[in-house]
Amino acid sequence: MLRAICRSGGSGAGALRRDERMIDAVDGFSGSGRLREALVGVAAGDRGAFETVYRLTSAKLFGVCLRILTKRSDAEDVLQETYTAIWHKAALYDPERASAIAWLVMIARNKAIDRMRADANDRHAGPIELAADIGDAAGQPAVATEADDERRGLDRCLGELEPRQRGLIRTAFFEGVTYENLAARGGVPLGTVKSWIRRGLIKLKACLER
């Protein structure tokens, strides 16, 4: 499916095809190599490649924006800002440091979080359940992607945290909310929430680097 979409949007640099096959073989995942190729095309100013990147990733990035901003019109605006930044900054993408989709998600998250802060209008107001069963990553089936090792490592290390630390860290990542928001929604003093999350992050780092 992904491969078919990429093919139909094919406008990338032909010279990259052989490298791409090698990347595919290494990744075992055809989409990532094609997305990377398209991103290289965008860096060179190829509009067709830009459209390919958009078609491969816009639903994911819109999901990211919507999860943080919750309001569709805001998410639509930030999606536009995100792809505008991708068009202008694709040359800064470094395949050595991040997968293409991780880099694109990072841009979308940063733009969405900045928009939420600028509006000072945080719509995430529901209570945060700090009980053990919330935000338990152990139940999540691992999706087969090239990031499997990273995913397993993160799942394992999040699983070693106290449930409330895990729940807060996951909520913060998905919603992009501030310490203040988490404290208010959790009914916990600000200092306590900071302390829980920071200790969770230190423990997480130690585990991930083991």
Add this chain to the structure above:
Amino acid sequence: MSGPGSDHPTPDRSVLAAEYVLGVLNAAQRREAEARIARDRAFAAEVAAWQAHFAPLADEIEPVEPPMYAWPRLSSALFAKPARSGLWESLRFWRGFAIGAGALAAAAIAAVFVLPRQPPAPTPAAPMVAAINLDDGKPAFLAAIDTERGTMLLLPVTVAIPAERVAELWLIPPNDKPHSLGVVDVAKPMSIAIPIALRGAVGVQAAVAISVEPLGGSPTGQPTGPVIAKGGITSL
């Protein structure tokens, strides 16, 4: 580290990097962190490491299809061409469309183009047309203006509007704000009466545009949704 309730000490480099990536910092702290990324390589490396650590969490975020007009809106903002380019192509398309279209459209076009040329007309005004193009150059609508009758015939070509939204047509005279010509049908040709006050503004310097609006049209009298298509008026 500090216990619950006690003062929280300044976090170390790695924790601050993680807080930035996680998104828990406020606006001022985010700007500080970004300034530090720019000047402190070790901090930038910590940020990159945390981005990689947390990246798999994004797999759990459900994709949501953006609205159909998001792409035309984006590429029009990035790659917008001068209003008159692609005109010949559009006119060819227009003629092809006129030949192939159904009886209603053909008859309507004949009325616009043929009737004004009939002999009795003392000074036949040149018919004016507009291709109201998506940013990719494809026409969303084609418009033919009968200046004598003060009507505009509007033919939808390739246009999609999300559910619960409508398309609104705007006339934009030179150096002026958009004036609404009303909500338009995206599925069949329609004839629009141009308000008398605006008839003088219809000319080759003016442009027409389509915006996406809530049901019932723009509540403000100005476009409130994205402009998905636009084009300059030209004389045949």
